[in-house]
Structures are given as C-alpha cells and as structure tokens.
Amino acid sequence: MRKPPPALRIVAPMLALLLAGHVVAAPAARPFDAVKKPESIDPEWRDRLCALLPQPCDPQVLGLYRPRGAAAGNYAVLSNEPLAMAMVRYKRVADSKTWQLERLHDFSGYAAALKKESGAGLSELRVSLAPALYPLAEGQWAVAVLQTVSEMYSGGGSSSTTADFVPLDKSKAVHEGIPFSCSKMVRACFSEKEYKQSKHCHDESSGSLRIAYGEPARPGEPYQWQYTWLQSEWPAHTPASAAATTRLHFAARTTERAGFCGGPR
Template sequence: MKTISVLKHLSLALVASALLNAGSTQAQSPLQAVRLREIKDLDKLDPNWIMGMCNLPGLECNKVEEPKLYERKTETGSEYYAVMVNRTISRLAMKAPGQWQVLNRWSFEKYPLPASEDGSEVRMVDIHPALYPTGSGLWAVAVLNRIREGYSGGGAEFVIADFVTLDPEMTEVTEDQRRYNNVPFSCTKTVRACFTEKEQKTSPHCQDETSGYLTLKFELNPASHFHDWTATWNETSWPAGVPKSAQKKTQQTERLEPIKHDVGPKGFMPKSFAFCEGGPVDF
C-alpha cells in the first residue's frame, strides 16, 4: 500500500482563526486556536527529562517511545503538554531541568480511541498540536483518526477528528467530553490515470489528485457556556489530463453541531463536506 502523507502546510491552515484572551479587558477580542510547538529534541530541552518527567505520579514512559511534548508560550513563560504512552495528556511546568510539575492530567483509558494500523490497541493519543477554544476557561484538542487506502498506482489518507474538551476539573476523559465527532480534518488522494506509454508521454497530468483541509472560526455565544464553531472545508482538485493551472479550489462552510450523546456518533459531520470524494470507503 502506498501511503499519501498529509501536506505539511495543512497544519498551519488548521489553526488560523481567533484567540480567547480570558484575562484581557478587550472582551470582544476574536477567539482563535493556539498552536503548540512540538519539542523535537527532549534531551536538548532537559537532559534529565526521564527522571524529572517520567517519575511523576500518573505519567509513564518506556524504552521505545518518547513522550510527545508540545510547548505553549504564556505571558509568564512556557507550559508544556505531554502525550504519554499510557494514553494520557498532561499539562506540565518545568521549573528547572529535571524539575517538572503536573498542572493537569487527563487519562484517555476510557475514551474510544481508534485502533492502530495493525489493529492493536493504540498506546498514545494522536492529537493535532493546537488548543481550540471551547468555552469559558475550556480548551479542546483534536483527537485524530488516520485512515489510509491503497490503490494501483495511488493511495489516500483521510484524517478524521474528534474535538475533545480538556476540562481542568476532570482527570478521566470519556465520550462525555467529546464536543464534536467525526469531523473531516484533512485528506489527500491520488489515483493513476495514465495506463499506456503514449498516455504517459502526452498527458499533461497522469493522476487524479485531490487534497483538503479544515479551518475553524469561533464565536462567543452569550446564551451558552460553550462557544459556537463554524467549519470551512477547503479542497483542491487537479484532474488527470489537464495542466496544473486548471486545478479547482472550492470551499464549503457549515456551523458545527455538538454531538448528541444520547444518539451517538453517526457518519461524518458535516455530511456535505467533499472530503476527497466522500472519505474512506469502509468508514
């Protein structure tokens, strides 16, 4: 199976909205997602991170998989979000190298995470490196489900997101903290369209290519504890047989509706999003 990786620039577009500045006097400031910077080299940040982080109550490391650590800049310095192998996300502070403090810890042991590609139970939560404003003092993360398909001479990757609230008053994350579910997040799809030597020599483009990504806008809702979210699906289609200048870009915008927990998740939401020709076959 040939895997088509999600384009790197999609990650930048996914966090382009407005920022909640809860402590600011500018109450009408637009809300936006906060991007988290991944720490690629933990040893450079803290040579003693194994002793300082992995021995904290409720956190766990192993000899194979390092934690995924993300930094958020604040007015007073930095705080960190660690994704650990025991299906936890933790908000941490580093007072000095080797001296870490747990500010919040969220366990996803009871959350229905998607299985890994080999069908086994996933060990780490797969999140997009951003915090999304969900309500007053509440942030959510995008928990991702990556589905790959292989074709003869092509392939696809579909990324689907659950937006899950990290409630600072709770430590166990369940489906009740899932605010939005099965939202198309990004996709790429390539299908071969040239099958003869002549076609390969004469066609200006020998593949059908499609890619798409999600952008979000957030608005205060005076009648609710939660913010309103509007999603825009951005898709680019480059059909076979035409030059790149003929590729088409489209946008679809819909208000997201919070999940109804008594009904349960059904299909994609919104259903109208193109999602690279409808999303994965078996979803």
C-alpha cells in the same frame, strides 16, 4: 465648556469599556508548535517524559510541543500510547535540570472505547491528538481526538481523519465525527510513455477543516462553532495551475457537505 480633541473623544469611551470589562478578545484556538530538535533540550526526553504519563507508555510515539505564547520552559507533551496530553515544565533543580508535570489529561479510556467500537474490520484505525486547544466557552477548552483511516494501493493511497472534540475535564465529546482532514492520490499513468508525456500522473485531492468561534448566545453559554471545509482538486494530466480549491460551510448535522476527498465520513 471646551470640547476635548477628536482623538480623546474616541479613546475615552473605549477606555471606559475596557475598564468596565465590556471588551472581550474574540475566542481562538491555541496551537502548539512542534519542537524541532527536542534532543537539544534533553537527550533523554522521551524516557523521562514517558515516566510522567499513565503506564504503559511507548516513548517512540511522543511529541514535544511549545504552546504558542507560553512562558520559557513550558511545554506540552502529546502521546498516542497511552492517548494523553501533559503540560510540563523543564526547570533547574539544585545542580540539574528536570521535567515537572504541571497538568495531565488522560484520554486512554476514550481511545480504548473508540477502538472497541471500530470493530475488527477497522484494525488500521489510528487515534491521536491534534496539537492545539479549542475554545468551548470562557475558560473551557477541548482537545481534538483524531481518528485516521488510511489505505495504500498501487501507485497511490488515501487517508481520512475525523475529530471528536472532548473537554479537558470530561470524557464525553461535545462535537463528534467532524471531518478534519483528508488526502487522496490515484494513479492515472500506466505506461512509460504516459509517465514521460503527462504533466501529472495522479488524480489528487486534499482537504482540511477551519473553525470560527462566535460569541455565545447568552453569557456563560458555549461559543458558537462555525465549520468551513477547504478542498483542493488537482486532476491528472493537467499542470499545477489547474488545481481548484472549494470552500464549503457546514454544521455538525450537515458534515456530508464536506467533500472529504470522496472518502468515508
């Protein structure tokens, strides 16, 4: 019997696996891209989209995004007050165009609980949503509820953000207090002479989270999340080439491994 050519011998098993449903795309987050000029779509988009969200709604803290890969006319709206995510569609109805609400995910209760727990001492706590969806298991997604604490001081400042990953259809986080991002700048020049002579008048650091998603241990179980923390340090009085980046892996129980720009966790 004549053997098939080598290329066919390779492709045929792959095709069989695909048809059998054994080849599954690796899980990945679904980022949203900010719409740079939403007024060009609808000059009154803020008020019209606020009307679709839980009330009261502050139109000045809305963000309009395009889910990457979404069909034309599909958008995501992120709101800080109330804390909510809405999937909407901009379409023509009769002789006019209108916004239609496709799905609403209300996290205002979660935000209220966070602010209550923070106490009066952390009145500067800011709660927001990251513009992305994160895979929990096949067909299940979460949002990152971000909690940011900022501090300003003479010649510098700092900001640190942690994330609670909350399923779209639930009100309880599955991953809590995960370091998400940070930045810190501390002044290191205190005279006019220093400002003129120094290559860099601040100690600066910044950090951010990366997540890799592994296949579940068993079918139907959650994906295995693996965290990586990237942090950059640029010492004062040195050129930009002296900045160094470190990469650390950590788990939900070892968040202290993330440098977090020296800030709170």
